[in-house]
Amino acid sequence: MKDDAIIRFDQVTMRYGPEDVVLDKVSFELQPGKFYTLLGPSGCGKTTILRLIAGFADPTEGTVYIGDVPMNGVPANKRRVNTVFQDYALFPHLNVFENVAFGLRIKKLKKDVIQAKVSEALRFVNLVGYENRKISEMSGGQRQRVAIARAIVNEPDVLLLDEPLSALDLKLRTEMQVELRELQRRLGITFVFVTHDQEEALAMSDEIYVLNKGRIQQSGTPIDIYDEPINRFVADFIGESNILEGKMIRDYRVEFGGSEFDCVDGGFLPNELVEIVIRPEDLEVVSPEEGKLKVRVESQLFRGVHYEIVGRDRSGNRWLVHSTRSVKVGDEIGLRFGPEAIHVMRFGETEEDFDRRLEAFAEVNHAK
Amino acid sequence: MNPAGKRSWSGLYLFVVFAILYAPILYLVVYSFNSGGTMHGYEGFTLEWYGEVFSDVRLLIIVLNTLVIALFSSAISTVLGVIGALAIYRVRRQQSRNALLSLNNVLIVSPDVVIGASFLILFTMIGLQLGFISVLVAHIAFSVPIVVLMVLPKLQEMNPSLLDAARDLGASGWGVLTKVVLPVIRPGIFAGFFMALTYSLDDFAVTFFVTGNGFSTLSVEIYSRARQGVSLSINALSTLLFLVTIALVIGYYLISLRNSRPAEGGQNR
Structure with a gap:
């Protein structure tokens, strides 16, 4: 599998000053034909990764490969990748057709070929009939489509998208998420999508790279990352979660909030201090007697799909609960959850260690 | 005082100011049609002075000289000014850029007498004969900073990711310049x-x-003729010159009108 990577980062470091490290020895491989998302807060280095792939910047150390070819020093106009910019960067002096045709004209293709390709690209993004419009006459969503058409008409191996949906309103954004995902399937090329919006990342991606402070925190499918966050940062950044300190008594047995619970994690040292994650939607509101935990309700917000309930248990831990049942503020309620709802995280564990532990643990179980 | 009264006072003030500013020119224009031959008493309407202007071959040659100098110097200084603006735009450090821009602006505000005198000294020093070339060079010199001043803001307004986008789509450095930068800043170039x-x-x-x-x-x-004595052909000539200037101002206004329409793509939210 290693050889067919379409983009490979090998120990890439990016520094703007001795103290200003944007990327810190980042290594990863992207496979062709997949939808990747780089997810992280602003300043985490995700856009820098995109600029390194596009060729707008060169790494301070390390090598970026496209295919098998090292790309250091290769300018942007010599790379078979295209970018959809955050502000679209459409040329204001050209109409829609000429914007899309820009790359083809530079390649000096024949007129009828350009005509055919541009028409096809505009059909792909549902903009047939807009050829002669000025950019200033297009709405935000339409500009977005022009920008996408302008990039895909060049048939790049990789399409880079730099927070392209952030300027759109919620409804349009959701629509475009579906459309982008659909577009990627139809084109079959690799998409690298940069966003700080975790919902967007979960909804669209084959694989997500969660970044923070210039390092990759975790990578995996949306389900892996949501269900098995590797550390507090990932658990906190992806979705909402209750993160508590706890203690691993032994495999399958964890203590937190003053009680012991069954869980499905293992491979820890006896009595190792850990952090546990429980997603608010995995908590069921029941009567205090039925609950595994008793919580005093502090506030309740109606969110449309569910109520967002905040409560506090006897040891003072804060609990966030999503429930379709409404409760009364001040009441004591019980919380019920299954063993699989509890996810245990080791302090300071890297992604490799995490994978190794899971593998070793699975083997031990298998042997039994 | 009621708002309407306020408005009429400010309107009156504006009227007076403009009347005072335009009165001398109007006076000059009116007397260019005076058959009396002096600026003292208006006697009757005549186009005699205009006829005199158009029959004066020496004067027509001078008009031609002026136009040739103006067109050549503005064309050449536009090219140089655009290059200069691009160079200043490329300077990364804010301080150096501001310093360069200030040096540019000093040339605009410094007295013409100083510029003229220094050019005279320069030309006599290097032994250049005074005439067409020396005037052309001097005009180019004082026009370049003006062009820079008109073009640079357009460059700074330009969305820098347009440059990335052009490179991303395969444009070389030259392609980025000719296919994106120059078309985008064209209003500034024309204004300059x-x-x-x-x-x-x-x-x-x-x-x-x-x-x-x-x-x-x-x-x-006109200056040397006015010194020699009053002839109303000077008035006629000045009137013509005034009309040409007005035409240029209107032309400039129309161009800026065309460009004031939204030209920036991708900024609407």
Whole structure:
């Protein structure tokens, strides 16, 4: 599998000053034909990764490969990748057709070929009939489509998208998420999508790279990352979660909030201090007697799909609960959850260690 | 006082100011049609002075000189000014960029007499004969900073990711310049050209210093004729010049009107 990577980062470091490290020895491989998302807060280095792939910047150390070819020093106009910019960067002096045709004209293709390709690209993004419009006459969503058409008409191996949906309103954004995902399937090329919006990342991606402070925190499918966050940062950044300190008594047995619970994690040292994650939607509101935990309700917000309930248990831990049942503020309620709802995280564990532990643990179980 | 009264006072003030500003020109224009031959008493309407202007071959040659100088100097200074603006735009450090821009602006605000005198000294030092070339060079010199000043804001307004986008789509450095940068800043280039044209057309001080025997421009010629004695053909000539200037201003206004329409793509939220 290693050889067919379409983009490979090998120990890439990016520094703007001795103290200003944007990327810190980042290594990863992207496979062709997949939808990747780089997810992280602003300043985490995700856009820098995109600029390194596009060729707008060169790494301070390390090598970026496209295919098998090292790309250091290769300018942007010599790379078979295209970018959809955050502000679209459409040329204001050209109409829609000429914007899309820009790359083809530079390649000096024949007129009828350009005509055919541009028409096809505009059909792909549902903009047939807009050829002669000025950019200033297009709405935000339409500009977005022009920008996408302008990039895909060049048939790049990789399409880079730099927070392209952030300027759109919620409804349009959701629509475009579906459309982008659909577009990627139809084109079959690799998409690298940069966003700080975790919902967007979960909804669209084959694989997500969660970044923070210039390092990759975790990578995996949306389900892996949501269900098995590797550390507090990932658990906190992806979705909402209750993160508590706890203690691993032994495999399958964890203590937190003053009680012991069954869980499905293992491979820890006896009595190792850990952090546990429980997603608010995995908590069921029941009567205090039925609950595994008793919580005093502090506030309740109606969110449309569910109520967002905040409560506090006897040891003072804060609990966030999503429930379709409404409760009364001040009441004591019980919380019920299954063993699989509890996810245990080791302090300071890297992604490799995490994978190794899971593998070793699975083997031990298998042997039994 | 009621708002309407306030408005009429401010309107009156504005009217008075403009009346005072335009009165001398109007006076000059009116007397260019005076058959009396002096600026003292208006006797009757005549086009005699205009006829005199158009039959004066020497004067027509000077008009031609002025136009040629203006067109050449503004064209050349537009090219140089655009290159200069691009160079200043490329300077990364804010401080150095501001310093360069200030040096540019000093040339615009410094007195014409100083520029003219220094050019005169320069030309006599290197032994350049005063005439067409010396005037042309001097006009280019004072026009370049004006063009820079008109073009640079357009460059700074330009969305820098347009440059990335062009490179991303395969454009070389030259392609980015000719296919994106120059078209986007074209309004600034035109404005700079027109400004340079008007500055060159009506320049007196610098030209007066660096012009030599047998070569003259309109403003210098009008000055020397006005010194010799009053002839209303000067009024006629000045009126014509005034009309040309008005035409240029209107042209400039129309161009800026066309460009004030939203030109920036991708900024709407």
